[in-house]
Amino acid sequence: MNKIPNRKAICDTLMEHAKTDKNIVALCSDSRGSASMTPFFDEYPEQSVEVGIAEQNLVSISAGMAHVGKKPYCFSPACFISTRSYEQAKVDVAYSNTNVKLIGISGGISYGELGMSHHSAQDIAAMSAIPNMRVYLPSDRFQTKKLIEALLKDEKPAYVRVGRNPVEDIYSEDNIPFEMDKATVFKYGEDNKKKVVIVACGEMVSEANKVAKELSEKGIAVTVLDMYCLKPFDSNTLVREIQDVDVVISIEEHAPFGGLGANVASVVSANKPCQVVQMALPDDHVITGKSKEVFNYYKLNAEGIVENVWKKDIL
Amino acid sequence: MEKSRRKELETLSLDLRKDVVDMIMKSGGGHIGGDFSVMETLVTLYFEQMNISPEKKDDPNRDYFILSKGHSVESYYAVLAKKGFFPREEVINTFSKFGSKFIGHPNNELDGIEMNSGSLGHGLPVSVGIALGCKKDGRKNRTYVVMGDGELAEGSVWEGFMAAGHYKLNNLCAVVDRNKLQISGTTEEVMTHENLHEQVESFGWNVIEANGNSIEEMNNAFEEAKKVTDKPTCIIANTIKGFGGGEVMENKASWHHHVPNEEEYKMIMKAIDERKEAISNE
Numbered sequence: 001m002n003k004i005p006n007r008k009a010i011c012d013t014l015m016e017h018a019k020t021d022k023n024i025v026a027l028c029s030d031s032r033g034s035a036s037m038t039p040f041f042d043e044y045p046e047q048s049v050e051v052g053i054a055e056q057n058l059v060s061i062s063a064g065m066a067h068v069g070k071k072p073y074c075f076s077p078a079c080f081i082s083t084r085s086y087e088q089a090k091v092d093v094a095y096s097n098t099n100v101k102l103i104g105i106s107g108g109i110s111y112g113e114l115g116m117s118h119h120s121a122q123d124i125a126a127m128s129a130i131p132n133m134r135v136y137l138p139s140d141r142f143q144t145k146k147l148i149e150a151l152l153k154d155e156k157p158a159y160v161r162v163g164r165n166p167v168e169d170i171y172s173e174d175n176i177p178f179e180m181d182k183a184t185v186f187k188y189g190e191d192n193k194k195k196v197v198i199v200a201c202g203e204m205v206s207e208a209n210k211v212a213k214e215l216s217e218k219g220i221a222v223t224v225l226d227m228y229c230l231k232p233f234d235s236n237t238l239v240r241e242i243q244d245v246d247v248v249i250s251i252e253e254h255a256p257f258g259g260l261g262a263n264v265a266s267v268v269s270a271n272k273p274c275q276v277v278q279m280a281l282p283d284d285h286v287i288t289g290k291s292k293e294v295f296n297y298y299k300l301n302a303e304g305i306v307e308n309v310w311k312k313d314i315l
Numbered sequence: 316m317e318k319s320r321r322k323e324l325e326t327l328s329l330d331l332r333k334d335v336v337d338m339i340m341k342s343g344g345g346h347i348g349g350d351f352s353v354m355e356t357l358v359t360l361y362f363e364q365m366n367i368s369p370e371k372k373d374d375p376n377r378d379y380f381i382l383s384k385g386h387s388v389e390s391y392y393a394v395l396a397k398k399g400f401f402p403r404e405e406v407i408n409t410f411s412k413f414g415s416k417f418i419g420h421p422n423n424e425l426d427g428i429e430m431n432s433g434s435l436g437h438g439l440p441v442s443v444g445i446a447l448g449c450k451k452d453g454r455k456n457r458t459y460v461v462m463g464d465g466e467l468a469e470g471s472v473w474e475g476f477m478a479a480g481h482y483k484l485n486n487l488c489a490v491v492d493r494n495k496l497q498i499s500g501t502t503e504e505v506m507t508h509e510n511l512h513e514q515v516e517s518f519g520w521n522v523i524e525a526n527g528n529s530i531e532e533m534n535n536a537f538e539e540a541k542k543v544t545d546k547p548t549c550i551i552a553n554t555i556k557g558f559g560g561g562e563v564m565e566n567k568a569s570w571h572h573h574v575p576n577e578e579e580y581k582m583i584m585k586a587i588d589e590r591k592e593a594i595s596n597e
Contacts, residue, residue, distance in 0.1 A: 056474055091432075092430065
């Protein structure tokens with residue numbers, strides 16, 4: 001099992017590039033430890049800014065720095081950066097079109113034990129609703145590195161959510177089929193007659209891949225889409241992959257509104273209607289527990305996907 | 316400042332108020348009271364203090380300006396048009412009209428406008444980022460931000476004060492347009508700032524008080540601020556809301572967002588002309 005969380009992959013990637021690009025700056029709201037950004041702050045103090053526990057200030061200062069040519073990476077727990085400083089993200093980043101990359105760490109229910117105040121099950125919906133804001137949920141450390149490298153090359157606003165814990169590797173050093181704003185496609189049992197598409201993002205991609213092989217051996221062709229790009233949403237790949245499928249399953253660490261599932265349902269219904277099963281966190285206070293325990297409770301896991309496929313009685 | 320220069324800028328401030336009134340009359344809306352209180356601050360900055368012009372709009376060493384009290388955009392547009400950033404007639408004729416780029420709050424798609432504003436409490440933190448970024452690059456320029464006094468109730472303003480003091484941003488100068496009125500009444504009734512000077516000072520700032528409707532006093536305050544080497548400066552610009560428009564609109568909260576009728580329009584124009592004549596006869 002991989003021990004490197006995606007947040008650490010962000011720090012490593014930024015450190016690698018900050019050596020030569022002195023305009024890269026990291027800003028934290030007393031969150032450098034949680035963000036795994038302590039090594040960056042230690043090695044590049046001149047490219048680091050601490051703003052204290054003040055997320056609104058964090059985002060506005062980042063926007064100001066971007067306006068004078070800096071490339072700010074702005075770190076705070078996803079629950080705070082996505083909603084406490086929502087207006088700053090809307091006005092100072094998206095509306096003013098500043099090159100700020102908002103990094104929501106410990107996203108979703110990473111802080112499962114800490115209560116709803118520390119959960120970010122609304123961030124995809126909130127951030128996606130802002131014009132000129134892009135939204136990304138990378139699945140593993142390799143994809144996270146590729147994503148950050150791509151973001152370093154552009155000058156547009158973006159929100160990236162990563163979880164707190166290490167995620168199982170999906171890709172490898174030698175095999176990272178990454179294309180910016182395009183879902184990555186995995187295919188299992190292509191010759192089988194019954195067909196299922198599973199669309200996942202973030203930590204849920206590894207769960208989808210786990211079951212895909214098992215289902216393919218039982219006669220179901222499974223396509224998994226790693227839809228790390230929530231906005232712009234890769235509708236083209238989804239539409240291409242849903243031809244002749246029996247059921248589409250979406251699975252996400254997010255509330256059932258305005259996230260991956262809502263996007264999937266909207267694209268599927270407009271293009272090639274078929275049954276869509278949406279797997280998400282409930283519209284309720286999430287039960288207390290470690291994130292794995294919480295995922296298991298709501299069956300946001302491999303087992304839950306299999307159950308849903310069986311329920312649809314497509315065999 | 317030479318007397319002739321002072322008189323020239325005072326007269327300009329009054330002429331630009333006429334442009335503001337024209338914009339508001341043509342569009343049928345605008346924040347006239349705050350436009351009039353802040354005019355001398357803008358004119359002193361743009362025509363005497365700041366290193367900025369249409370040719371330098373992308374120069375990294377230009378001085379930066381953020382209008383945090385974005386609702387005073389009419390006076391800002393009037394000043395920028397006079398400075399040559401866009402045609403005066405275009406802004407007067409299209410302000411707030413359907414499809415216009417001259418939106419009712421600053422729009423950074425227009426030349427000369429650095430950042431969008433309108434939601435109060437954003438300008439100071441954004442300016443902290445600008446000043447901090449420039450300082451890290453060793454640039455010798457300055458960053459100016461103008462806030463309203465009603466705006467100071469926004470908590471994010473104080474996050475900005477805190478960070479600027481912490482980082483000793485002596486290249487940052489904030490102006491509070493202290494006209495003591497906001498839409499619901501006096502600032503002291505709505506949310507008091509009786510000890511504003513001490514409050515800001517306690518955040519590690521140099522604080523200067525000046526008559527914000529005096530070109531000379533504002534210019535002196537900006538000069539004094541430049542000499543400070545270890546902290547940011549906040550100028551509390553004591554102003555009169557509606558200043559220059561005469562008795563009909565001066566010091567009246569109801570003129571925060573009021574469109575003059577024909578009779579009021581004439582009274583305002585007459586008051587402006589009388590003041591201009593007094594300056595000319597000085």
